[in-house]
Amino acid sequence: MKYRQIAVTGALLGLLCVPAHAEARDISRDTLPAHDGWASEGEGTTGGAAADDAHVYTVTDRSELVRALDGGSATPKIIRIAGTIDANTDDDGDHLDCADYATDGYSTRKYLAAYDPRTWGSAKPSGPQEEARQASAAQQAERIELTVGSNTTLVGLGDSAVLKGASLQLRGANDVIVRNLELRDAYDCFPVWQPNTGGLGDWKTAYDNIWLRGATHVWIDHVTLSDKGHPDEKEPTCFGRNYLRHDGLLDITNASDLVTVSWSRFADHDKAILIGNGDTATGDRGKLRVTLHHNEFESVVQRAPRVRFGQVHLYNNRYVVPADAHDYRYSIGVSTESAVFAENNAFTTPGHVEAADLVKSWNGTALHQSGTLFNGYPVDLLAIHNAYNSGSERDLTADVGWTPTLHTKIDSAATADREVARGAGAGRIP
Template sequence: MRVRHIAVIVGLLGLLCVPAHADARDISRDTLPANDGWASDGAGTTGGAAADDAHVFTVTDRAGLVRALDGGSDTPKIIKIAGTIDAGTDDDGDHLDCADYATGGYSLKKYLAAYDPRTWGSARPSGPQEEARQASAAKQAERIVLPVGSRTTIVGLGDRAVLKGASLQIKDADNVIVRNLELRDAYDCFPVWQPNTGGLGDWKTAYDTLWLRGATHVWIDHVTASDKGHPDAKEPTYFARNYLRHDGLLDITNGSDLVTVSWSRFAEHDKAILIGNADTATGDRGKLRVTLHHNEFSSVVQRAPRVRFGQVHLYNNRYVIPEDATDYRYSLGVSTESAIYAENNAFTAPGHVEVADLVKSWNGSALHQSGTLFNGYPVDLLAIHNAYNSGSERDLTADVGWVPTRHTAIDSAAQADREVARGAGAGRIP
């Protein structure tokens, strides 16, 4: 009897010692399924699936992540992020704050005094304080800008993998996967004052949380991106403008192409996703082909997304505009030569936000939409936009010149709304 009891106890202890997520599926060599959006075009997107064992890394701090990224090399690699990594740390792993980056005599107080519009006017900032700001910004960029090369997979382990304070940049790279990771607070210590922006001037920040620039075949899946920790709404006002600290959550620009963004969550931010960075970037024609499906946009002010030039398939996404969203501007931005094909998306909004507020156009001419729900009721975004905004914006047509052929099953907006609420974001890969 005693032996049997000991065996039972040993067995129970063994169960208790099983590490969390021990039975979790290894997703690090997953590749994008066939026909899952634009990134499945051609040879598809496989990331670092071909990496040999010597190039599979598990990293727990900035130093390890930098070594694994290898300066953005094209060597096939798989990088697994465990726990929380703070990009704003020194070589010993100690956290750096804005004062640690400041150099050349920079101080915010001196900068504000030097470029106060009442005395400086509308000229672009120049001179000692602007030079010091630029030098300080360069010091910060050295720490937080992390280049991602071709044939790379970056995945979070478990349901609590976080990369904070970083700007992941996929530049001139092909075949990249980023999955199951929370990207948080790409905080700019040194915004620049631009006197002529928007008529009244504005603060310009430097870092997108994730930036695709000249990138092709990229799959972003089950990512959560936000300003968590430092919301811009709590920043002070200088020169009558909010002192912004964050740029985009995801920018897809400079000829990037064949991108799928799926089952991700973009939250608590001003400018969420920009596709195409300039009306004059005519070299983007025929590129910027992007699929956005089963994503959630929660407490996002604008750009969900804003599109120039690109053929963008937008389906089964969930939009949540909170009751206190007094600064909400729009969700879908139709800009120069954009071709957005929107199907079965669901919007939930408070009473002061109307259907006509959801779409804004700048030089755009077309938007295909079908199956849209607004607070549970079917609406025609195109017809309402043309009826209510014809005085200030050009009418849009439904002919965007293309029909998507690469996509997963498209559910009703109501079903997608429920499924995305349960399944989008980091830590939720089934």
């Protein structure tokens, strides 16, 4: 009788309880849904969904990842990242730090002594220490720049897949999907001093977490990008400027086109997203068509995004500026010949950040905006910008010359704010 009672209880538990470790849905062959942003144009974006079984890889370290990427080949492939992969490792899997890359007598101390503006002046660095810096930088780049070729899906397994220290390079690639992956800390060991940048000089770094150059049909979804591990704010001040170690989180340049970035999280960083990298890059005209929707920008100083030339649809995104963010500059940057169509985005900021701070214009003149919430209240970013710009910025017009047709359901800014807070970033694909 006692055995029968235990058996009945077990049966009831099986009916009422869900297993603690239910098997996750396989998302590695997912393709971009129809009408989901610019990357759905034409034949859409399918990544490596057509890969045969021989070209489906599960990788757990840098060496396996490099072999699977196959030098950026166009063979359809699915690469599933399990656990944490550190790009700063040698072929045996041992961690490499900046001292391991340094060569030809380079040292930070010697570099700073050689190019101190008080003695070197304002000339571009040259000579033994700059040459040693370049050689050292080349050694690091060989390890951490990972080329992603056409017809590739790169996806994280489970809810904790991490690629740290790497810079994913999409050069001329077509049809690429990157999903469910945390990319953190693309750390530059050897930043270069540029004496004439910004009038006072500045440090320039080399690596973006993801860099699209001439890439087309790219879907980036449910990724988390940050400087986690080595935030720039904790780096020292050298030559009166923050000794930067990171560049952008995501750069879309060199006539890249038809890109959708969705349900992703950009956090704890200075320059988040650059679309178009130069005012004179006229070859970008007609390209740089990008959709950004349901993304979260938290503790981001600027470029969320900054746009040149492109037709960019920006909807249902969530912006959070923390109370202690005294270096905040702007969120939406309107630059040369850009045409930004912004709908139903939500901004939450502390008292020292005003609605007039959210948009900055350079040579750009076109911004459509509607449905914007600022600290819970509706605002017209266009009218505020034109009323309160500093005088050095041009007035903006709402006529951007196009109307988006490729998009998913556009919710109110308030609804999107809640949903993005719950659902954006790696490990949160429903």
